[in-house]
Amino acid sequence: MLRSAVAIALPRDEFTAVSAHLFEAGFESIAVQSADELEALLASRSDVGLAILDSEKDFDQTLEMYAILHEDGRSIPSLMAVAPRAMDRMRLAGQASSKDEYFTRPYLPESLRWRVEAILIRAKTSDDESDGPILETAVEVARPAELHGRLIVVFNPKGGVGKTTIAVNLAAALQLNEDQRVLLIDCDTVTGHIASSLGMEHPRTVLTAWTEGLKTGLAEPFGAIATRHRSGVSVLVLSQSPLHTQILEPRRIAEAITAARSAFNWVIVDMHPDYGPLNQGIFSLADKIIVPVTPDVPCLRAAVQFADVAAELDIRERLALVVNRANSGVSVSDVERVVRMTAVARVRSAGMLFIRSANEGQSAVERFPAAKVVGDIKALAEWLTDTMNPSGAKMGSGLIRVLNRAWARRKPGRSRSRHTARTGVL
Numbered sequence: 001m002l003r004s005a006v007a008i009a010l011p012r013d014e015f016t017a018v019s020a021h022l023f024e025a026g027f028e029s030i031a032v033q034s035a036d037e038l039e040a041l042l043a044s045r046s047d048v049g050l051a052i053l054d055s056e057k058d059f060d061q062t063l064e065m066y067a068i069l070h071e072d073g074r075s076i077p078s079l080m081a082v083a084p085r086a087m088d089r090m091r092l093a094g095q096a097s098s099k100d101e102y103f104t105r106p107y108l109p110e111s112l113r114w115r116v117e118a119i120l121i122r123a124k125t126s127d128d129e130s131d132g133p134i135l136e137t138a139v140e141v142a143r144p145a146e147l148h149g150r151l152i153v154v155f156n157p158k159g160g161v162g163k164t165t166i167a168v169n170l171a172a173a174l175q176l177n178e179d180q181r182v183l184l185i186d187c188d189t190v191t192g193h194i195a196s197s198l199g200m201e202h203p204r205t206v207l208t209a210w211t212e213g214l215k216t217g218l219a220e221p222f223g224a225i226a227t228r229h230r231s232g233v234s235v236l237v238l239s240q241s242p243l244h245t246q247i248l249e250p251r252r253i254a255e256a257i258t259a260a261r262s263a264f265n266w267v268i269v270d271m272h273p274d275y276g277p278l279n280q281g282i283f284s285l286a287d288k289i290i291v292p293v294t295p296d297v298p299c300l301r302a303a304v305q306f307a308d309v310a311a312e313l314d315i316r317e318r319l320a321l322v323v324n325r326a327n328s329g330v331s332v333s334d335v336e337r338v339v340r341m342t343a344v345a346r347v348r349s350a351g352m353l354f355i356r357s358a359n360e361g362q363s364a365v366e367r368f369p370a371a372k373v374v375g376d377i378k379a380l381a382e383w384l385t386d387t388m389n390p391s392g393a394k395m396g397s398g399l400i401r402v403l404n405r406a407w408a409r410r411k412p413g414r415s416r417s418r419h420t421a422r423t424g425v426l
Contacts, residue, residue, distance in 0.1 A: 003027045004049025004120055007038055009065060010081070011057070014109075018052070021113035025251070035064035042068065042076075049120050052112065053080045056105065077119050079112065081105060107314040114284035117251065121258040149183070149261035150388045153286040155271045155279070157309075158302035159191065162292045162324040165354050166347065167270035168197055169374070170290075172363035173381035175232045180265035180385075182233045183226060185257070187282065188272035189239045189248070195227075199361015200235060203227040206256075207239040210247050222260040231366050234264070250278040254285060266384075273302075275309060283315050287388060290380075292322050292347075293339060295330030303339040322380060325349040345380035348373050 003026040008015050012031075019029030030048070032038045042048055051069055055062035062080065069076040080102040101119060103112070154167040164186075171184040186194040195203045209225045212218075226234035238253070239245050260267055269286075271279055283289065289310070293303045303321075310316040319341060323332050326346035336343055350364070350373035357367040365374050 005030055005045065005047050006116060007032050007041060007048050007051040009033065009038070009051065009053050009062075011054075017109040018112050021109050022116060025113055025117060027116065032065075035061060035068055038065050039068050042074065048076065050116055051076060051078045052116075053078050056081045056083045077101075079103065079115055079119060103314045106312070108312055111280070111284060111313045111315075114254070114281050117254065117281075118258060118285045121255050149264040149267050150287045150384070151257065151261060151267045151269065151285050152384065153269045153271060153282060153289045154292065155273070155289055155306070156292055156299070156302055157273045157275070157306050158299050159273050161294045161299050162347070164192070164194055164197060164270050166290065166292050166322060166324065166377070167268050168194060169363045169365050169377045170381055171233045171266070171268045172231050172365035173378050174266050174268075174384070176365060177378055177381060181263070182266045182268060183223065183236060183260055183264040184233050185222070185236045185238070185267065185269045187238055187253075187269050187278065189245050190242045190272055192237065192270065192272070194270055195235060195237050195240070197358045198229050198235060198363070200227055200229065203235060203237050205237045205239050206253075207241075207245060207248060221263070222256050223263040231363060250281045253278060254281040257282065258285060280313065283313060286315070286318055288320050288384065289315065289318050290320050290322050291341070292324045293335055294325045295323070295328050295335055300335065300338050307340060320344045322347060344383055345376065347376040347380070
């Protein structure tokens with residue numbers, strides 16, 4: 001796949017580190033130190049797909065560069081460094097639907113590589129689907145103009161905390177009660193059991209589809225590979241065996257997940273408890289990362305660890321704590337204090353109810369719709385719907401709105417000064 005060039009306006013040491021990771025992914029990195037350099041670059045090359053800007057060091061310079069990215073019919077997305085205090089003031093409840101994104105220092109250079117990939121994949125998918133025909137698959141596909149699915153990851157580095165239970169029932173609640181199109185992905189190739197929990201004994205897997213594709217030359221989207229559960233949820237399993245999964249290359253999975261967002265309101269991903277390349281790649285794409293935490297010491301320690309890792313990966317603001325088995329003797333406030341997060345939902349204990357549902361191949365949302373614990377799951381689904389705005393309406397990033405307002409105020413003067421420089425007349 002051809003890779004776009006990336007213009008980078010970061011300090012020299014950061015440019016070196018970030019460009020090394022981008023080079024591994026096949027991107028050309030081009031250093032720009034001023035608005036004039038960026039303008040000259042864009043005038044000479046048409047393959048610049050993204051700019052990494054640094055509003056923390058020089059906001060006015062960033063404003064000039066941001067304007068250039070959107071002049072003369074351009075709409076080049078940007079990934080901007082901002083001060084943490086600015087992030088706190090401008091952050092909305094949820095990821096913006098704008099093409100632009102921002103990050104804070106300190107950050108891992110590798111995390112920017114994944115974010116660059118995600119932004120460019122989204123932009124390419126949007127352009128391809130708007131310019132070309134919409135292909136029909138075995139699973140009915142909604143038009144990209146109508147959907148831009150939110151990616152919700154369910155993760156905790158400790159097993160046995162209810163990740164799969166919450167993922168399955170959250171997907172069912174969004175599909176049935178919020179009237180949404182949902183793709184539920186089991187990304188755990190070791191201990192994943194979403195399919196068996198829903199009574200789906202031998203679903204077609206990504207491993208099978210991609211292996212067949214080596215012979216046929218066909219590349220099926222995730223929506224076509226997925227199996228439709230009777231609840232209406234589309235269920236996708238990467239593999240039902242932990243062996244011979246080399247074809248499930250992390251970058252390709254990340255690209256396929258991003259493409260799937262144009263066919264669903266929600267993509268819910270249940271993940272294996274590790275910090276490997278696949279999980280890090282999916283973390284970088286996620287709009288929200290739900291962290292189920294049970295009130296016990298091992299789980300609390302794991303959640304604290306993940307919060308620290310999330311800060312290093314620059315995804316800390318995307319975490320959403322869900323206290324599972326919340327009526328087990330430790331108060332929710334104590335859990336919040338230990339893990340340094342505010343709970344967005346609490347789910348009470350109801351082990352046998354979930355077991356009975358799974359034995360019948362259903363979610364608890366389907367089997368026991370009036371149960372109190374199902375009400376807890378529905379409340380989480382409602383919170384996501386309210387905060388993430390999955391209908392596709394443009395929420396807009398706080399930072400991007402600030403930039404646009406400032407650009408609107410400065411643009412006439414800026415345009416006049418550049419016009420003067422080019423023509424010599426006012």
